[in-house]
Structures are given as C-alpha cells and as structure tokens.
Amino acid sequence: MKDIDLQNYTGPLIGILAGKGKNQSVIGNGPFFRELQREIIKNGGISVVFTPDDINEETIAGVTYSPEYNKWTAVTCPIPHIVFNRVPTRKLESGDSFKDAFQFFKSRNIPFFNPRFLDKFSLFEMLSHDPILQSFLPETIKVTDKESLFHFLEKYKTIYLKPAEGAKGRGIYKLSLKNNHSVVLISLKDEFTYKDGITFWKEWEQTLLKTTTYIAQKSIEPALYQGKRFDFRILAHFSEEGYQVTGAGIRQSRDQELTTHTLNGGCIIPYEDIQTEEHDRFFAMIADRAGKTLSKETGFFGEFSIDAGLSDDGKYIIYEINSKPMRFDERNIEEKRIQTLTRLFLHMTNNE
Template sequence: MTYVDLKNHTGPLIGILAGRGKHQSIIGNGPFFRELQREIIKNGGISVVFTPEDIKETTIAGVIYTPELDKWTAITCPIPHIVFNRVPTRKIESTESFKEAFQFFQNRNIPFFNPRFLDKFTLFEMLSHDSILQSFLPMTIKITERDSLFRFLERYKTIYLKPSHGAKGIGIYKLCLQKNQTVIMHSLYDEHVYKDFQAFWKEWEHPFLKKNYIAQESVKPALFEGKRYDFRILAHYTEKGFQVTGTGIRQSREQEITTHVLNGGCMIPYEGIQTEEHDQFFAMIVERAGKILTKKLGFFGEFSIDAGLSEDGKYIIYEINSKPMRFDEINIEKKRIRTLVQLFLQLAKNNCLPDNKR
C-alpha cells in the first residue's frame, strides 16, 4: 500500500463509499467516480474510493484515481473529512459492515450523506403525510395478502405492480380487471390472461410476497406525439437549499409500462415541453421532498424525482431515487458534477451537515 501524506495538502479529503465484489474488487460507478475526482482536484481537494471493510481506527484503505495517468492506485490514507454514500446495492447496505461504517462516521461527527436506498412504500407513507405533496401521489398499498389486493384492483380497474426495492423499471407489471372478471397482466415484453383474480393470485402470490411488491393506482398519462412521457428531475442541496439541477424527459416507445431508456424508452429535450408552471412545480416538490427525506432519514445532498402529468393536467410524483443514475443529457451531468463537488467542499469546510442532520 502507498500511504498518502496530506500534511502539505490544504484541501479536503472526500470519501466515496462503494462496495466490494466477489473477488474482493471494489464495485461501483467507476466513470462517475473518475469525473468527480477530476472536478475535486480542480478545486483543490482529492477523493478516495473505499468500502466498509476498509475502515481502520485512524486510516482507511482505498483507491485514488489519477487523471493524468488514467490510473487507479491502492492507498492508505487518513479518515476523510466527509463521506458520500455510493454503495451500489441494497444487499451491501444491509450488511453489518455497512452499518458499522455508518456508525463509525456518526461517532466522529463526520458528515455522511445520502444514507440509504429508498423503499417505495416507506417513501409513499412519508410523502403522504405532507399536506402539499400528498395530492400528487398515486394511491399505493403494500401487497401483503390476496383480498386487499383484489379490493384495490376492483376499485381502480388498472394498477401497477412494482417491487418496493426495484429500480430502472425492472419487474414492473400492469394489471387490468375486465368486466367479465378476466385479469390481464402486461409485462415489458408480453401479456398473460387469467380467467379470474384467483387464478392470477395462485401463480403470482409467492414472487410478489417474497420481493415486497407494492400496488399503485394507474394514472392515465398525458401524451406527447402519441406516447406517454415522464419528467426526470435532478436535485441537490446548495447554499440556497434544495434546488433543481436539471430536468430531462423520458418517453416510452414500444411499450407503455416504463419510460426508462434501458427498457425501450427514449430521451427528448425538456425544452420542447418546458413551461413556467412545470419549473415552479419542480422547484416546489424538490424543496419539500428534500426537507422531508433529511428530517426522516438523514441528509440527502442529491436525489432525483420521477414525475409525470396526467391526461387531465394533474401533476404526479411517481418515485424518488436516492442514488440517481447518470443523466444522458451532457449539460445536466456536467452541472451535476460541479454542484456535487461544491457541496463536498461546503460540507468539508463546515465539518457538519446542514441543520446538523447527521
């Protein structure tokens, strides 16, 4: 190991918490980490990527990216001034080593932000207690047994079934109850028809209960050029509070279940749909959601919101992501990197989280 001597380094040391793979290699979003390092160095700091298992009493072992050499170097260095949680999976976040790492930084008053992945149903419950945001949420229940799900389907006729811990549109189904009690289940690529709800439940009870699915009211969406679309809103905490960093549009193409690009959706410029009303709404929900998340779960310096517009012009909040994927819009992604690094520097300088939300 190389020991990094920071005695002559006046800038902050930013810790990026990642995970460890099967062969003890560090796993995480490497391209994202490299871009962060480039911007951090430009601002006089340096970042180290490490895992929960790498923490010692006064040092951590990790890797540092050197842009000039395009190379990662294994190092041992002091405890970071702040820690950005980018652990890539829920499974790793549920381990004792992650929980111990979180407590380690808490005990030393080291700012640790974006503390966890979000659970869809927990998120619904939190936001539904807000007097403003509750009106924008599709009705949602946790799938726990047959009868409550059937009553929910009877009420709304068309619903979505989503894994509470899912992402990227994976594992989402659309369920429709016909007048003759036939149940039609649409997936991303095909559909299944069941003679009644009992037949459907018999086949799907185990996977839905095992994977903690939720059921969500289906809202008929507004269309652009004949296809549904959603807003992807990127948000960060700044000196002015929680603010919108950028907004993108994702539109469905071959199927109507999800607009995620990885599952057949496409990207269209927000400018083609942008209105002052949209901008004001996004600013409002970002500010309120950021405050709620931070109050209930810990400080979230970055998150994204999936929102939409119904056929009758009503705004909908579908989901909040605590660890946003890369935005394909180059200008948004560049602004994201700059905004994050400014937040790193602010937290390191103050050595605390806003309102002491550690």
C-alpha cells in the same frame, strides 16, 4: 500501497463509499467517480473510493484516481472529512459491514451524505407526511394478501404492481380487472389473461408475497407527447437556499407503455421541447419539499432525483425518488451535477 499526505492539498478529503465484489475488487460507478475526482482536484481536494471493510481506527484503505496518469492507485489515508454513500446494491447496504461503517462515521460526527436506498412503500409513507407532496402521489398500498390487493383492484380497475426495492423498471406489471371479471396482466414483453382473480392469484402469489415485497399503485392515465407517454427526470441538490433543481430531462416510452426507462427502450427528449414556467415552478417546489422531508425522516440527502409525470387531465404526479441517481445521459446536466456535488462537499467541510 501509497500514503496520502493531506498537507499536499488545500481542500478536503472526500470519501466515496462503494462496494466490494466477489474477487475483493471495489465495485461502483467508475466513470462517475473519475469525473468527480477531476473536479475535486481542480478545487484543491482529493477523493478516495473505499468499502466498509477498508476502515481502520485512524485510517482507511482505498483507491484514488489520477487524472494525470489515468489510473487508479491503492492508498491509505486519514479518515475522510465527509463520506458520500455510493454503495451500489441494497444487499451490500443491508450487511453488517455497512451498518458498522455508518455508525463509525456517525460517532465521529463526520457528515454522511445520502444514508441509504429508499424502498417505494417507505417513500410513499414519508412523502405523505407532507400534505403538499401527498397531493401528487398515486394511491399506493403494500401487497400483503389477496383480499386487500383485489379490493384495491376493484376500486381502481387498473393498477401497477412494482417491486418495493426495484429499480430501472424491472419487475413492473400492469394489472387490469375487466367487466367479465377476467384479469389481464401486462409485463414489458408479455400479456397474460386469467379467467378470474382466483386463477391469477394461484399463479402469482409466490411472486407477489414470497419472492420480494411488492406495492400496488393506482394507474394514472398519462399525458402524451407525439402520441407516447413521457416522464420527467429531475435532479436536485442541497444548497444554502434549500434544495434546488440542477437539471431536468424527459424520458419517453417507445415500444411499451409500462416504463420510460432507456434500458427498456425509452428515449431521451430535451426538456426544452416541452418546458413551461409551470413545470419549472413544480420542479422547484417538489425538489425543496422532498429534500427536506427525506433528510428529516432518514438523514441528510445531498442529492436525489425525482421521477414525475403529468396525467391526461393535466395533474402532476410524483412516481418515485431515487436516492442514488444514475448518470444522466444529458451531458450538460451531468457536468453541472459534478460541479454542484463538488461545491457541496466544499461547503459541508468549510473549504469554500
């Protein structure tokens, strides 16, 4: 195992916290880590990818990527100047190893970048503390029993059911109450009709209450572009002037109307196709307010992405915030993201 000598670098040592797989290998977003390393090295620093189990009292063991040789090398190095949390799953993040790692860096006053995943209901509650952001949130409840769910359904007639800790559009349903008291449930691939709420609940109680935590959310009739619903994907980063928009893209549904995620058949549209000054102002405002709210409530967030939309009557909606954004398919946005993150690492370690 190779030792890293920081005297060979003028910039900081960036620790990227990842996960460990069943075969003890490091798991995470390899292409993203490689691009970050290239930019960090260009600015005089170096990054090391490691897991919570790789931390010792004065050193960490991890892997570092060499752009010159296009390979990963096992290394030991001093404790990083800053840690970027990219642990890939909620399960790994909820384990004792991660909690111990978090406390380890906190006790040493080492900046810890993006403290944790966000669940949808906690996010709704946090954003509701800001009266401006609250005005853009669809009414949301946690599914805890049949009575409160059906009171919510009777109020709005059509609602969405979403796993509180879900991602990428998985496990989302649309639930509608018809005039004849029948209940219709629509998933990504199927549609089910139940003669009444009791029949529906008998079949779905286990899923909605026991398998995982679900939220219910008022359905918003979306604005359409070329006959299909679309959402905004907004990438934001911290800066000295507050939180700023790094880039924005559009995701549009194709074969179904439940989600615009590309993994579920959604397509990418250039933001420039529908860009307006009003959209730009909205993005800038919610990015700054959401970033400040999240950091106040949970710890410092250096980057996040926002899923937002527009209703058919022209009102803006905030659907979700992602604390660990996936790679943006728009190459120009992803390149700017890498550059912005690197500048932020340098700024937070006083290496600008």
